Amino acid sequence: MPNFLKAIGCLLRRDLTVALRRSTDVLTPLVFFIIVVSLFPLGLGPEPSVLRTIAPGVIWVAALLATMLSLNRLFANDHADGTLEQMALSPHPLTVLVLTKVAAHWMLTGLPLVLISPLLAVQMNLPESAMGTLVLSLLLGTPVLSLLGAVGAALTLGLRGGGVLVSLLVLPLYTPVLIFGAGAVAGVIAGIDIEAHFSLLAAFLALALTLAPWAAAAALRVSLD
Amino acid sequence: MQYMHKYASPKFFYTLAGKLTPWMAALTAVLLVAGLYxxxxxxxxxxxQGESYRIMFIHVPAAWMSMFIYVCMAGAGAIALVWNVKLFEMFAGNCAPVGASFTFLALVTGxxxxxxxxxxxxxWDARLTSELILFFLYIGYMALEASIDDPRRAARASAILALVGVVNIPVIHFSVEWWNTLHQPASVGKVGTxxxxxxxxxxxxxxxxxxTFYFFTVALMRMRNEILERERHTTWVAQLLESKS
Amino acid sequence: MKTRHKRLAIIVTGVVGLTVAGLFVLNAFRSNLVFFYSPTEVLEGKVSVPAGKTIRIGGLVEKGSVQRSPDGLKVDFVVTDLNKKLPVHYEGILPDLFREGQGVVTQGRLQPDNTFVASEVLAKHDEKYMPPEAAQALKGGTFTPGGETKKP
Amino acid sequence: MNWSEFIRMGGYGFYVWSSYGLALLVLLLNLYLPLRRRKTVRRLLHEFLRLKEQTR
Amino acid sequence: MLEAVDLECVRGDRPLFSHLSFRLKPGELMHVTGVNGSGKTTLLRTLCGLTHAAAGEVRWNGSTIHELGDDYRSQLAYVGHSNGIQGELTAEENLRAACLGTAADTTRIQETLKRLGLAPYRHFPSKVLSQGQKRRLALARLAILRKSLWILDEPLSALDVNSVVLMTEILMEHLARDGLIIMTSHQEIDVETKTILQIQLD
Structure with missing residues (x-):
């Protein structure tokens, strides 16, 4: 169905254009990510072995928080100006449109985080051997963060105190990704086999890809009611 | 479906729950006294472990209940979402505070x-951590429900959240096998001996x-309150209150 | 696209997604996830432990290996997985369940001389709950837990 | 049956009894809250219906 | 043909209206009036399928709109209180995005913008437009999308006299093409048509 694919392309292009014209929105989470990670050496002292031990956890937690920060951009603007309403009334399945929006969101938040992470890894004295694992774990994990975040963002749409509420709803759901994402990096430093970690991260991604757009679309319909 | 709507009518349920509650409460008391004895x-x-293992008689049932109530909540939420039944919405909403308190109890006794x-x-072993996350999920559920003004919208939004959260329950259940941690493996669930x-x-x-019966008693009591409050525009509530006073 | 076809598409994607997730989980179970290492893994170099990194060692406290200092705060014992033995040195209060022959998880650093300095000792109690006389009987081989007691 | 022994719980009295006490507290609180709510709801509804009668 | 059967809507605990039934045939316009808070917007959103009705159902050509789902939405164009215009995008980009890839040929977009007096702003971001211009841009969607059922919530608000006349023309053209219109408006509308259904909510 070419119509259907055209719609996806059109929406993706629209979201990317809007975001690039508001470039501060895109840059804020990225800068936040860098600042948070840079604060840890200041708080803990620059001891390389200490930094190396905490690096996987710190970078992953910072990525979680940066994603949280960007979630309100996912639907809130479109909700405020009524575009979301129009999207819910379009003849295409809302689930697919939501998935497209999440993809755009990931390209503008998750992907930059992945790309900048080697720099932070150097800052935190992470051994070079762990660099690839860090990037790969973030590459598998950040889409899950965007997908689960979309459910939270859709549920809290237009509520007072939505920003704080969304972290309350979404952060507990992020824990498995955090455990296995940071665990993979820590594991490769300790020299153990981390195939299982990546396997589980991939399983989470498959599960989130299947269920989250559906839940987010249902939540959007409730929020628009 | 039509039968379901008839028997799930708030008026019918209000009277039924009123008759059922004292019996459930009595049964709860008998079971708890026997269990304690x-x-x-x-x-x-x-x-x-000496005498200290007696904490188990509080801790383990509380932990079981915390999960059981979450599953009940998600199940009722799903029914309410699909068939639009008001009664199940109210049940799901009233599960949360009771479930959260059992989760709290399990955490502190643990x-x-x-x-x-x-x-x-x-x-920081798997089971305690999962129980803590379950507690956060309950808190999030209640916070979401509280921040939406329209009760029906609140019920549907939190039902979706509960369904997303219920994916976490198997994680709790299998966490012992996954992480192979300090906490003892499940004692009773094992097949065989x-x-x-x-x-x-x-x-x-x-x-x-x-x-379990305590939970159902409290849930029925809470639901009766909510039914009265939400059905205040109807004539049967007016008649009921007049006949009582 | 007909509504019926759409429903079919939803079901198909759902099944495919869940199957893929399930396959990954199965794969994860096949390769094992570890929470702590055994003495064999550490001593035979199956895991490379960088010096100074905190790790967890799990195993049994070897019978007769526990030596306490006069003030009772310093303890030396041996953790074994019935294959290799790892001497552990610990300063601090031991948990009640710490017993010879019982499971234990210690957290600390491996020293260059293949001894272990623990910063924390956690007892790992097993999943059996039974009265002392039953446990006694179990050791004598006359009692098996659970429903089998009823057998003549 | 020795009561002081029973209270001591083999030295674990504090842990055991605080667990049971907390459980009792939680159970009673969960019972008390709906009972209080019931009173409030009834009072509110009487008021509501009375005012509705008057405005009619 | 759009039908409402025994429709009942509730906002919070407050019942808005109940037992509302009507039938709207092609080429007919329905004008919904009523005081503030009487449920006009809720009725319109219920007819779109955005809001759930507490009881009763909405039918399109005999099947309920929830059964039809996307098939119903492919016949429907809605302009609500919010214009649905993204301020960062230009007028043309906004219209293209509204079509989501279907039937967005450039000439038609240009013609429509010209007719509504928005052609000079074609390449400006929409945030520079005035309230009335934004409203016109939202209504331009109707002309582009070519749907048969138009549901319009206060389409004439913020429009000047000339625009109102222009809009009335567009509405009449749609009715002449056997389209259906449901709208709310505080102004009197002088649309000459076979039938105007008036519904008064209180």
Missing amino acids: LGLFVAPVDFQ SLWGKPMWGAWWA PSIHPSMLAPLLLMSLGF
């Missing part, structure tokens, strides 16, 4: 048990059953 006076001392047994008030002595299993099951 067997657990505190009859069950012998554990060969390893900590009180952990101190003498592991040497630490808290250990239960590794808990019958004299200790009996009070455990009685307490669990008592907690």
Whole structure:
């Protein structure tokens, strides 16, 4: 169905254009990510072995928080100006449109985080051997963060105190990704086999890809009611 | 479906729940007293942990209930979402505070048990951590429900959240196998030979059953309040209140 | 696209997604996830432990290996997985369940001389709950837990 | 049956009894809250219906 | 043909209206009036399928709109209180995005913008437009999308006299093409048509 694919392309292009014209929105989470990670050496002292031990956890937690920060951009603007309403009334399945929006969101938040992470890894004295694992774990994990975040963002749409509420709803759901994402990096430093970690991260991604757009679309319909 | 709507009508349910509650409360009391008697006076001392294992009779049923109530909540939420039944919405919403308090109880008694047994008030093992996450999920559920003004919208939004969260329940269940941690593997769930002595299993099951009936009693009481409040525009509520006063 | 076809598409994607997730989980179970290492893994170099990194060692406290200092705060014992033995040194209060022959998880650093300095000792109690006389009987081989007691 | 022994719980009295006490507290609180709510709701509804009668 | 059967809408605990039934045939316009808070917007959103009705159902050509789902939405164009215009995008980009890839040929977009007096702003971001211009841009969607059922919530608000006349023309063209219109408006509308259904909510 070419119509259907055209719609996806059109929406993706629209979201990317809007975001690039508001470039501060895109840059804020990225800068936040860098600042948070840079604060840890200041708080803990620059001891390389200490930094190396905490690096996987710190970078992953910072990525979680940066994603949280960007979630309100996912639907809130479109909700405020009524575009979301129009999207819910379009003849295409809302689930697919939501998935497209999440993809755009990931390209503008998750992907930059992945790309900048080697720099932070150097800052935190992470051994070079762990660099690839860090990037790969973030590459598998950040889409899950965007997908689960979309459910939270859709549920809290237009509520007072939505920003704080969304972290309350979404952060507990992020824990498995955090455990296995940071665990993979820590594991490769300790020299153990981390195939299982990546396997589980991939399983989470498959599960989130299947269920989250559906839940987010249902939540959007409730929020628009 | 039409039968369901008829028997799930708030008016019918209000009277039914009113008749049922005292019996459920009595059953709860009997079960809990029997469980406490067997657990505190009859069950012998554990060969390893001494008397401290008696915390199990509170801790384990509370942990079971915390998960059971979450599943109930998600199930009722799903029914309410699909068939648009008001009664199940109310049931789901009223599960949350009771479930959260059982989760809290499981966490604190786990900590009180952990101190003498592991040497630490808290250990970051799989089960305790999952229970903590479950507690956060309950808090999030209640916060979301509280921040939406329209009760029907609130019920549907939080039902979706509960369904997303229920994916976490299997994570809790299998976390023992996944992480292979400090906490003991499940004692009763194992197929084949239960590794808990019958004299200790009996009070455990009685307490669990008592907690279950306690939960249903409290949920019915809460639902009756909510029905009255939400149906205040209807004539049957007016008639009911007039006949009472 | 007909509504019926759409429903079919939803079901198909759902099944495919869940199957893929399930396959990954199965794969994860096949390769094992570890929470702590055994003495064999550490001593035979199956895991490379960088010096100074905190790790967890799990195993049994070897019978007769526990030596306490006069003030009772310093303890030396041996953790074994019935294959290799790892001497552990610890300063601090031991949990009640710490017993010879019982499971234990210690957290600390491996020293260059293949001894272990623990910063924390956590007892790992097993899943059996039974009265002392039953445990006694179990050791004598006359009692098996659970329903089998009823057998003549 | 020795009561002081029973209270001592083999030295674990504090942990055991605080667990049971907390459980009792939680159970009673969960019972008390709906009972209080019931009173409030009834009072509110009487008021609501009375005012509705008057405005009619 | 759009039908409402025994429709009942509730906002919060407050019942808005109940037992509302009507039938709207092609070429007919329905004008919904009523005081503030009487449920005009809720009725319109219920007819779109955005809001759930507490009881009763909405039918399109005999099947309920929830059964039809996307098939119903492919016949429907809605302009609500919010214009649905993204301020960062230009007028043309906004219209293209509204079509989501279907039937967005450039000439038609240009013609429509010209007719509504928005052609000079074609390449400006929409945030520079005035309230009335934004409203016109939202209504331009109707002309582009070519749907048969138009549901319009206060389409004439913020429009000047000339625009109102222009809009009335567009509405009449749609009715002449056997389209259906449901709208709310505080102004009197002088649309000459076979039938105007008036519904008064209180």
